[in-house]
Amino acid sequence: MSDFCLQILGSGSAKPTKNRNQTAQYLSLHNKSFLIDCGEATQVQMVQYSISTSRLNHIFISHLHGDHCFGLIGLISSLGLYGRTANLYIHAHPMLEQLLRPALNYFCRDLSYSVFFEPYSHSSTEVIYEDRGLKVSVFPLKHSISSSGFLFCEKEKERHIISEKVKFFNVPVKQIPLIKQGADFVTDEGVTIPNSQLTTDPSPSLSYAYCSDTMYSEKILPFIEGVDLLFHEATFLHSQLAKAEATMHTTALQAAMIAEKAHVKQLMIGHFSARYDDLSPLLKEAQTIFPNTILAKDGLTVKL
Amino acid sequence: MSDFCLQILGSGSAKPTKNRNQTAQYLSLHNKSFLIDCGEATQVQMVQYSISTSRLNHIFISHLHGDHCFGLIGLISSLGLYGRTANLYIHAHPMLEQLLRPALNYFCRDLSYSVFFEPYSHSSTEVIYEDRGLKVSVFPLKHSISSSGFLFCEKEKERHIISEKVKFFNVPVKQIPLIKQGADFVTDEGVTIPNSQLTTDPSPSLSYAYCSDTMYSEKILPFIEGVDLLFHEATFLHSQLAKAEATMHTTALQAAMIAEKAHVKQLMIGHFSARYDDLSPLLKEAQTIFPNTILAKDGLTVKL
Numbered sequence: 244m245s246d247f248c249l250q251i252l253g254s255g256s257a258k259p260t261k262n263r264n265q266t267a268q269y270l271s272l273h274n275k276s277f278l279i280d281c282g283e284a285t286q287v288q289m290v291q292y293s294i295s296t297s298r299l300n301h302i303f304i305s306h307l308h309g310d311h312c313f314g315l316i317g318l319i320s321s322l323g324l325y326g327r328t329a330n331l332y333i334h335a336h337p338m339l340e341q342l343l344r345p346a347l348n349y350f351c352r353d354l355s356y357s358v359f360f361e362p363y364s365h366s367s368t369e370v371i372y373e374d375r376g377l378k379v380s381v382f383p384l385k386h387s388i389s390s391s392g393f394l395f396c397e398k399e400k401e402r403h404i405i406s407e408k409v410k411f412f413n414v415p416v417k418q419i420p421l422i423k424q425g426a427d428f429v430t431d432e433g434v435t436i437p438n439s440q441l442t443t444d445p446s447p448s449l450s451y452a453y454c455s456d457t458m459y460s461e462k463i464l465p466f467i468e469g470v471d472l473l474f475h476e477a478t479f480l481h482s483q484l485a486k487a488e489a490t491m492h493t494t495a496l497q498a499a500m501i502a503e504k505a506h507v508k509q510l511m512i513g514h515f516s517a518r519y520d521d522l523s524p525l526l527k528e529a530q531t532i533f534p535n536t537i538l539a540k541d542g543l544t545v546k547l
Numbered sequence: 548m549s550d551f552c553l554q555i556l557g558s559g560s561a562k563p564t565k566n567r568n569q570t571a572q573y574l575s576l577h578n579k580s581f582l583i584d585c586g587e588a589t590q591v592q593m594v595q596y597s598i599s600t601s602r603l604n605h606i607f608i609s610h611l612h613g614d615h616c617f618g619l620i621g622l623i624s625s626l627g628l629y630g631r632t633a634n635l636y637i638h639a640h641p642m643l644e645q646l647l648r649p650a651l652n653y654f655c656r657d658l659s660y661s662v663f664f665e666p667y668s669h670s671s672t673e674v675i676y677e678d679r680g681l682k683v684s685v686f687p688l689k690h691s692i693s694s695s696g697f698l699f700c701e702k703e704k705e706r707h708i709i710s711e712k713v714k715f716f717n718v719p720v721k722q723i724p725l726i727k728q729g730a731d732f733v734t735d736e737g738v739t740i741p742n743s744q745l746t747t748d749p750s751p752s753l754s755y756a757y758c759s760d761t762m763y764s765e766k767i768l769p770f771i772e773g774v775d776l777l778f779h780e781a782t783f784l785h786s787q788l789a790k791a792e793a794t795m796h797t798t799a800l801q802a803a804m805i806a807e808k809a810h811v812k813q814l815m816i817g818h819f820s821a822r823y824d825d826l827s828p829l830l831k832e833a834q835t836i837f838p839n840t841i842l843a844k845d846g847l848t849v850k851l
Contacts, residue, residue, distance in 0.1 A: 258628055259591045265621075284588035287563045309624045311656045315586040317569075317617045324562055342653055346646055350613045466632040 247547040254539035258517035285314035306390035337362035364388035384457035402442035477512035498510035499532035513539030553849040558843035562821035589618035608639035642667035669693035686770040688761035706746035781816035803836035806828035817843025
């Protein structure tokens with residue numbers, strides 16, 4: 244089973260409510276974890292949901308509005324109190340380092356680890372993180388300031404070995420890695436055993452796209468095409484379309500339209516305006532267009 | 548009855564726990580409210596406890612450790628979203644403005660109101676706020692960086708008029724304010740009616756002292772002598788005295804000793820280390836020396 248797991252730390256927008264914190268999401272996979280945005284009190288939410296930060300080395304900040312990054316300084320400071328030694332990398336708009344460094348130098352001068360800012364371009368798409376099993380790219384959103392979406396794509400996984408066949412054909416252990424990558428096997432007698440007889444297809448490579456903050460924009464469709472899970476902001480109901488357009492946010496209906504046009508498997512909406520106490524109208528609205536929609540909720544965990 | 552009311556927004560120290568936020572307290576009296584310290588997520592706590600910010604114009608920051616001021620930027624930003632127009636005054640170490648201004652200029656450039664920093668000296672005692680009914684002074688604490696305590700003192704109140712006597716002696720309405728301030732009354736016949744026949748003593752003037760962060764220091768005693776309520780940090784149990792001294796904090800026992808020596812009426816301890824899940828040992832320890840001790844707790848409201 245996949246270990247691709249997303250936990251919502253904040254499903255609200257700028258004004259926190261009793262049930263919804265400012266934006267932050269915690270993504271775990273392949274024994275690593277990543278933080279997406281870091282609104283105020285993100286570290287409080289992490290404590291609330293008993294989230295370990297030991298495998299967290301990369302934080303991705305979508306844009307420089309306070310409700311997406313005011314929690315950074317407190318989190319960085321507390322990670323020091325917890326005795327962290329591993330480097331921490333913050334992928335964000337180039338301006339963020341300039342804004343945070345003075346406060347970091349003052350409040351976190353005795354930090355037990357190093358913080359590195361990794362600026363990325365908000366105007367183009369690029370790969371901003373890559374490891375053996377995962378690739379993270381950014382793509383431009385359409386908001387009142389530069390804002391970027393993130394695409395988390397698992398790389399193609401290894402094929403599954405059929406143990407009985409491998410045993411039957413006496414495949415040497417050292418050749419297994421190649422077989423897992425799709426190589427055929429040639430026996431001592433010179434007979435070629437095609438890979439398809441030794442393996443089954445790999446587990447599917449999963450993908451997650453995060454789009455917040457943004458107004459409705461079909462330009463993002465190529466980047467999020469067919470993802471397993473799309474998080475798209477839906478700050479307002481469609482009855483508030485004028486307000487959504489004025490503030491460059493999206494309505495629940497529009498988020499669902501994007502999900503449908505991009506043929507994603509599942510849609511999660513969030514970044515809800517504080518005006519909504521009951522979120523079921525937003526869910527219903529989105530489901531009229533895209534039935535497989537769920538609501539983001541603080542603490543919610545989704546496994547892909 | 549007094550309207551002097553203190554609400555605890557955060558009773559923890561630097562590391563937040565599931566039940567304890569970083570330091571912040573909300574003081575209301577005479578239709579005004581004041582914020583004392585502003586750890587991260589203070590605005591979230593205000594929403595949680597349905598606290599109105601309409602009468603909040605002054606914030607007092609004890610010292611520049613993050614757990615006492617990281618919530619400022621988010622609070623300032625959100626007050627703008629709520630459409631605030633009144634000036635906001637932040638009383639703090641002179642360095643705070645230098646640290647916050649760049650972030651304010653960037654994240655809060657369209658703020659609907661003005662923020663003024665009112666620096667005060669951490670090395671002496673001075674009155675930093677005064678209105679018709681209240682005086683706020685600072686006094687030096689003893690911590691790893693400059694840190695100050697705050698003393699909130701109601702000014703002497705007006706004497707209570709005895710209606711029947713005022714009527715009996717035909718005191719003109721325009722003379723009532725003077726009588727309330729203690730003046731005698733002279734009748735048309737030239738007879739002096741002493742004030743003591745016309746009034747009773749005013750309601751007592753209440754006082755609240757806030758001491759955090761600090762290690763044990765008897766130098767603060769003159770400033771907090773006889774206050775109605777003393778908040779004193781008690782980060783550790785006395786069994787952790789070495790740790791308390793190394794980090795320049797106070798133990799519960801020491802906080803109680805200060806309360807006893809200063810003859811305060813009630814002691815509230817707080818700023819508890821995250822290591823304590825159950826706080827009753829801290830309470831018991833303080834009560835061995837000063838029985839009228841209570842525990843700070845997030846959300847707790849105390850009326851003086």
